[in-house]
Amino acid sequence: MRRRHQEIKMTVILYPSPGMGHLVAMVELGKFILHHHPSLSITVLISPPSFNTGSTMDYVHHISATVPSISFHHLPTVSLDLLSFPSMEAVIFELIRLSNPHVRSALASLPASAFIIDFFCTISLPIAAEFHIPTYFFVTSGACIVAFFTYLPVIHNSTTESFKDMNRLLHIPGLPPIPSSDMMRPMLDRTWSEYQNFLNFSNEIPNSAGLIVNTFESLEPKPLQAIREGKCNPGGTTPPVFCVGPLLNTENQREEYNEVECMRWLDKQPSKSVVYICFGSLGLLSAAQLRELAVGLERCGKRFLWVVRSPPTEDKSRRFLKPPEPDLEELLPEGFVERTGDRGMVVKSWAPQVAVLGHAAVGGFVTHCGWNSILEAVCAGVPMAAWPMYAEQHFNRVVLVEDMKVAVRVVEDEEGFVSAEEVERRVVELMEGAEEVRREVEKKSVEAREAMAKGGSSIAALGKMVDLLTSA
Incomplete structure (x- = not known):
């Protein structure tokens, strides 16, 4: 009986946003996990986009043919009125929102040991909580962006101004001074839906099991130190941060x-x-x-x-x-x-x-x-x-x-x-x-190269992450 239990693979479900860069990074994360921990099983949830995200479907078909250990679960298509959206980010957030019932069905039918989601997919975190599935955020940008998002509630609660109106430098722990005009384009106005969705991600960070970042330790030591020391979330909690990069699509x-x-x-x-x-x-x-x-x-x-x-x-x-x-x-x-x-x-x-x-x-x-x-x-x-x-x-x-x-x-x-x-x-x-x-x-x-080599920092971080998600 024990032997049969050991033969059952633990399944990690990955949920990327539909953008090409986000999808590729998430699949590379899956490949990285399987290469070093082949006893796990990887399933990727795909939300079919009705807009330009690069050649995502061609890429999915290619991975399906060349990496059979990664399976894809295609969520039903949802219809969108593209004329009604001000930005690509707004389109993606709405696609993810409309896909939420399908995500609930997928999590109910798939045996998930852990759920790794793109930060665009924050709205699905409460669904995973319903099923008692530990959820990790995968940040396809760097630790500098993680530092900002972890600190965003502090900025948001300290002013009623939008970034576009501040005309000043933002002092975020671990980062050089950032001109408010250089803030993420869809976040320049706090009344925009994109801003509210990203703020939701910031507020949910402490409720996740961990933050997985496509970077390596020596590339961004200052923001990583600030995050881990709690400087970006003063008075709150910060989940563990795992730097598992650089994850690149180098095949072919x-x-x-x-x-x-x-x-x-x-x-x-x-x-x-x-x-x-x-x-x-x-x-x-x-x-x-x-x-x-x-x-x-x-x-x-x-x-x-x-x-x-x-x-x-x-x-x-x-x-x-x-x-x-x-x-x-x-x-x-x-x-x-x-x-x-x-x-x-x-x-x-x-x-x-x-x-x-x-x-x-x-x-x-x-x-x-x-x-x-x-x-x-x-x-x-x-x-x-x-x-x-x-x-x-x-x-x-x-x-x-x-x-x-x-x-x-x-x-x-x-x-x-x-x-x-x-x-x-x-x-x-x-x-x-x-x-x-x-x-x-x-x-x-x-x-x-050293980070991704045997004994490197990213290999070690992956091991700690897998230990955490398989022990839950």
């Missing part, structure tokens, strides 16, 4: 290397001579900004690999849907591709980013400061020029530049526009100067 790099033209082009370039420009799966520049960026790249004289996506549509009915393939002749200055063809390459919509950043020819990265992109650059030892656009990216830039010192700051005007002169200045600085930044990111690259 060799296949991508052989099949993608830009990788063959990189093979022909000198070491550390190419600046890579990409703004994530959802980062879209206006037509005017695309042309201005092109002018700056032409002026700087540096080798470049640039992923170009179509500008945001003016058709509100298609605002949250996948944009069309970009028309380079229409979007870029006349003759730009031909004039820069001896030192640059423009690709449409997508490049294998982990493989690109890991290529010896790449010496700099102009990035939107999404957390997955930051980790990929850090692991590759590539210095960054920080050009944020949405979500928590402005917040991340402050930490990257002022605390981690692995990036130079791209400066926008009051309207958020970046001039050609600024593009030229920052690309030249990134590729010719920024020696301290380059040294620091190369050091962090070594530390990232």
Whole structure:
């Protein structure tokens, strides 16, 4: 009888939000758990999105075919009126809210030993409590964001102002001073539903069994120390924090290397001579900004690999849907591709980013400061020029530049526009100067590998986390 009991696998249910970066990070967490603790079983709840989140379904089908030890439980589709939402975050929160009855049914039917949820999925935490399932938050951003969210109730209760109206520096334990204007975009106004949903996450942090963060100890020691010492939640309780990163999607790099033209082009370039420009799966520049960026790249004289996506549509009915393939002749200055063809390459919509950043020819990265992109650059030892656009990216830039010192700051005007002169200045600085930044990111690259190696800090944190969730 005892033997049969031991053969029953404990099931951990993962519940990501539908964004591509969040889904990939959550699945990588599942793979990481199974690699080191194969006796566990992993099931991922999927909320099918009716809007652009990147190629999530293609990714799910790929994982299903290549990692059979991870199973996917597809929740029923819910209908959304996309025209009624002010932001992508608002869409995601509503999708998660409408999916709650389906989550309850899933948890009732699936044998769950632990429930790991994205912070977008906070509304499902009380359901898990009904079933007495220990619930952990998985934060796909860094410990800097965890410090902020843990401290948010203190800020919220100390003022009636919205971040957009404060015009001051925010002093959050463990972080450099953050301008209130650099707060997460959907949280700038406290009357917005997105703000209220994120505040709910902050208030529920003490009720979780733990916080799992896609980072590593030596990348963010200051915020981690502040969180663990209780400075971010004075007078309250803080659950244990487990740093299990960097979790990256590195599979099929060799296949991508052989099949993608830009990788063959990189093979022909000198070491550390190419600046890579990409703004994530959802980062879209206006037509005017695309042309201005092109002018700056032409002026700087540096080798470049640039992923170009179509500008945001003016058709509100298609605002949250996948944009069309970009028309380079229409979007870029006349003759730009031909004039820069001896030192640059423009690709449409997508490049294998982990493989690109890991290529010896790449010496700099102009990035939107999404957390997955930051980790990929850090692991590759590539210095960054920080050009944020949405979500928590402005917040991340402050930490990257002022605390981690692995990036130079791209400066926008009051309207958020970046001039050609600024593009030229920052690309030249990134590729010719920024020696301290380059040294620091190369050091962090070594530390990232050590964290994920045998006996490393992230392996140890995973062991403690699994011990906790299997003992509950």
